[in-house]
Amino acid sequence: MKLSLYMDDRETEKIFSYLRWIFFLVGILVFYYPPLADRLNFTKETFPLLLTIGFVYMAVTQTALVKMSAGNEYFNLLTKAGIVFDYIALMWLLALTNGVISPLFPIAYLVVMHATIYWRTKGAIISSISLTIGYSTIFYVHAQFDFNTTFVFILNLIFLWIIGVFGSLIVIRERKHLRQKEIFHELMFTDYLTGLYNHRHFQEQLRVLTSGKQNFLLVMGDIDHFKQINDQFGHLAGDEILKKIGRIFQELATEFDAQAFRYGGEEFAFLLPAIEETSQIRxxxxxxxxxxxxxxSEGCESVTMSFGIASSKGAALPDKLLGYTDQLLYSAKANGKNQAKFESGYTYFYSQAKDEIAASRQ
Structure with missing residues (x-):
């Protein structure tokens, strides 16, 4: 895992997941490791149940975190459940470990910070109120109203709210810096009109893949008759066409585990995994x-494109591969447009492919 001052929510949640395992081991030590357990003499009756519930929950969430991304629809539910679990587990542990004067109370600060990271000031306030209620309930139930216990109780609550207030301020500032970094990244690597990666990022990715001698496919594409479209329907219509093509290519890149780029002007590119020719046709x-x-657009409803596609074969230099794919694209343009030229010599025609597919289904 890469550590950074600007971790995304998934990386942050993974850290809290690791912390749970650390406290899981600490709990076992303070309750069952004789040199500690005999001296501390904590109440053990319900601890095995908490241990079992905690182990099952943490194992399930750890597996889910490995498999899901921060953008997954269930990720927010996972983080909320994690904060609720942490709160319940903490209250349970405090009740078992001398209540108000429990040495495990500092875990409450982590619960506040966890909630603050995801919900900012609202999270800080809600978690601080919830912990105050839970901690006060333990204080009341244990009925330890002597001076020392009361003093520790009040002092802990004061520090809890200080952590909540200042933690929310720190998180808001950190999130602001993170957003600025994301905006800078978008400006550096994203084409503002189409939303695709830009020419600079294309060159970097092409260099990385070729220098690593990876097998991949390069697709170069060009909008047919784009100059005439701009001349006839205006540049606003041309921009609208580029935007819609960008959206189509983004969706396609996601489905085929590829990267889509605006190479420049009306030219586009894809970097595809090394797939068989039948998959390339699909x-x-x-x-x-x-x-x-x-x-x-209102004036220009239909647009066609031409493409060339070639394989890196794990050895091609960036310029050589780009030049070869360009030749295939130019060949497609010179032979009637609205087609894709493969390095194998195969030429893809959409109208012909539709007829072939229809015939195969009969």
Whole structure:
């Protein structure tokens, strides 16, 4: 795991998950390790139940965190459940470990920080109020109203609220810096009009893949007759066409585990995993089908594109691969446009592919 001052929510949640395992081990030591357990003499009756529940919950969430991304629809539910679990486990532990004067009370600060990270000031206030209520209930139930216990109780609550207030201020500032970093990243690597990666990022990714001698596919594409479209319908219509193509290509890149780029002007590129030619044909089936179904602008409803596709073969230099794929694209343009040229010599025509697919289904 990469440590950074600007971790995303998934990386942050993983840290809290690791911390739970640390406290899990600490709990076992203070309750069952004789040199500690005999001296501390904590109440053990319900601890095995808490230990079992904690182990099952942490094992399940640890597995889920490994498999899901921060953008997963269930991620927010996982983080909320984690904070609730931490709160319940802490109250349970405090009740078992001398109540108000428990040496485990500092865990409460982590609960406040956890809630503050995800919900900022609202999280800090809600978690501080919840911990105050829970801690006060333990104080009342244990009925230890002597001076020392009362003093520790009041002092802990004061520090709890200080952590909540200042923690929320720190988190808000950290999130502001993170957002600024994200904006800077978008400006550096994203094309503002289409939302695709830009030419600079394309060159960097192409260099990384070729220098690593990885097998991948390069697709270069060009909008047919784009100058005439701009001349006839205006540059606003041209911009609208570029935006819609950008959206189509983003969706396609996600489905095929690829990266999509605006190379420049009306030129686009894809970096695809090394897939068989039948899968490459399916890629262009999906691509051309989406282009055919799209209504691009009020004046210019349909747009066609031409493509070239070539394999890196794990050894091609960036310039050589780019030049070869460009030649395939130019060949597609010179031979009638609205087609894709493969390095194998195969030429993909959408209208012909539709007829072939229809015939195969009969």
């Amino acid at each position: 890629f262009f089936d999906d691509l051309y089908e989406r282009l055919s179904a799209e209504k691009f």
